[in-house]
Amino acid sequence: MTTEVRSLREFKMPDVGEGLTEAEILSWYVKPGDTVTDGQVVCEVETAKAAVELPIPFNGVVEQLFFPEGATVDVGTVIISVAVAGAPDAAAPAAAPAAAVPAPAAPAAEPAEPERREVLVGYGPRTGTAQRRARRTTTTTVTATPAAPAPVAPVVPVAPVTPVVAEPAAGERPLAKPPVRKLAKDLGIDLRAVVPTGPDGVITREDVHAHASAQAAVQAAPAAAPAVVEAAEAPVPVPVTTTGDVRVPIRGVRKATAQAMVASAFTAPHVTEFVQVDVTRTMKFVRRLKESGELGRDVRVSPLLLVARALLTAIKRHPEINAQWDEAAQEIVIKGQVNLGIAAATPRGLIVPNIKDAGSKTLSGLAVALGELVDTARQGKTSPADMQGGTVTITNVGVFGVDTGTPILNPGEAAILAVGTIREMPWVHKGKVVPRQVTTLALSFDHRLVDGELGSKVLADVAALLERPKRLITWG
Known part of the structure; x- marks a missing residue:
């Protein structure tokens, strides 16, 4: 008679974002006793860049969850153990089936097995070792909350x-x-x-x-x-009364954003210029594109789409603004393509995913890419790769009813364009004061790379294109 040998496999917190050191466990999708299969998602974690799902790389039965939801765990630390089936033990005596009972104890102590650090597809294993967290004496750590619903x-x-x-x-x-x-x-x-x-x-x-x-x-x-x-x-993470202080831990996306903004503000000398723009024709153009469906029946068309196209067109005319400061080499690096970032406010904080090589896309292609970017951000599924490599950013503060602001540069970028709310205002048009749709644009730029002339030309070009959006077709 053969007996099945079962051993414990441990899954460690992988580096899911190129060098990040920790992640917060948002949700467990399994509990002790559940059967899991290779590739099954067992939890969702949040890093300083995004929320991602972690698949288990082997089959077995969940033995223990080492951390509860809400815990912040260092990369390389064991977060879940799984009892897996090994090869049949041919040497086990056929007449002594009870000998199979203590069998799991020996394989569980194999010293070499924990050294394997499974990671997500697309990321290499993290180098170095991490101190293993002491295993708890009970497997009911995560399941110890009140049983009543x-x-x-x-x-x-x-x-x-x-x-x-x-x-x-x-x-x-x-x-x-x-x-x-x-x-x-x-x-x-x-x-x-x-x-x-x-x-x-x-x-x-x-x-x-x-x-x-x-x-x-x-x-x-x-x-x-x-x-x-x-x-x-009951204790809750948000205030439920109007008195008393409430402390909210700064971690994940918010922590990374705070650090990046401080670094940007005190590293790059910011200059911000403003211009008011009559966008009445742009709003009419947006309505025409929506009604005609010429970009595609399922394509989302918004004023932000034309703002993005106007900025990309201006960058094509003035490529020096699509640049990066290389401190080590003391050089200005003019980027070969525009990775257009769109600042998005999410429940986890501000993120800036970008559209890769946005300058090469048609208006229809840009609309599709912009729609997918916004939908993914709203669903909280933006990947770390989508937030890396940006070269210039748009932040749409107008959705909050704000007229303008002085945006801080996304680290490593030379410019960021803020778009204010679109209001009906009195405006001199063809010699008469009439109501027109008006917005305010604000362009912040790194004065090490971009001087006042270049920044002013880019902002003036964007304004001119939005005043007469048909130029978006003829300018290039």
Whole structure:
């Protein structure tokens, strides 16, 4: 008789973003006792650059989760152990099946196995060794939260130390994308209680919001009042009263953004210039493109698309602004292509993904790329690669009703264009004061690379193109 030898395999936090040293565990998708297969996503983590999902690189049964949701873990630290099946032990006596019971103990102590550091596809293994965190004596670390599902119902967000996976499972894990799971976690909603309406039973954001609204209506009834009071007394990561200080940890994207902005502000000498622009024709052009569908029926058209095209056209005429300062070599490096960054405000903080080689795209291609970039950012699935290599950035503060600002350069870039809100204002047009659609543009640039003449020419060109957008077709 042969006996199956089972050993423990340990999966360490990989370097998911080229040299990052830590990541925060946002969500566990498995719990001890679950069966996992090679390539299955077991958790979602957030680094200083993006939120990514981690696949397990082997088959087996989850033995232990070493950290709860919300924990920040150093790269190279074991985060999950899995019991895997080994080769049959042919030497085991056929008449003594009980000998198979203690068998897992010996393979679990193999010294060489933990040295293998599995990583995501596209990234190499991290060099050097990391001190292993002491293994806990119980496998119920992550599953030790209250078993009753009642705490999931509050109308205020639950603390991040209350993982969704800690609740008792009832059948298979609900189908939902990571951003939807994050939304449900923030709202304190058990996805198993949400009715899915998406394809193949997938839970959508609308399903979560609908469930949250239904919960709020139920809890607003007098019979539900004690539950709301109890929830308000529980610790939450956001203020629930108007008195007292609240401390919010700075980590992940916000930490990286803060460090980058400080470095940029005190390294590059910033200069900002402003211009008001009559964009009435641009707004009419946007409406025409939408109604005609000439860029494609499913292509999203917005004023930001024409602003991006205007800036790219101006850069083509003045390529010196698409540059980088090389301190070590004491050189100005004029970039061969424009990787256009679009600043995006997300729940995790400000990120700046970029469209690679945006200057070579047609207006239709730029519209598609811009739409995909925005959708990916909103879903929280922007990859680290999409946020690297930017050469110039647009920040649209107008969506918040703001007229203008003095944007800080994205580190390593020479210019950033801020677009203000579009307002109807009195304007002199053809000798008469009439209402026109007007916006304010602000261009910040690194005065080491860009002097006042170059910066002014670029800003004036963008303004001229937005005043008469048909030039976007003829200028080049």
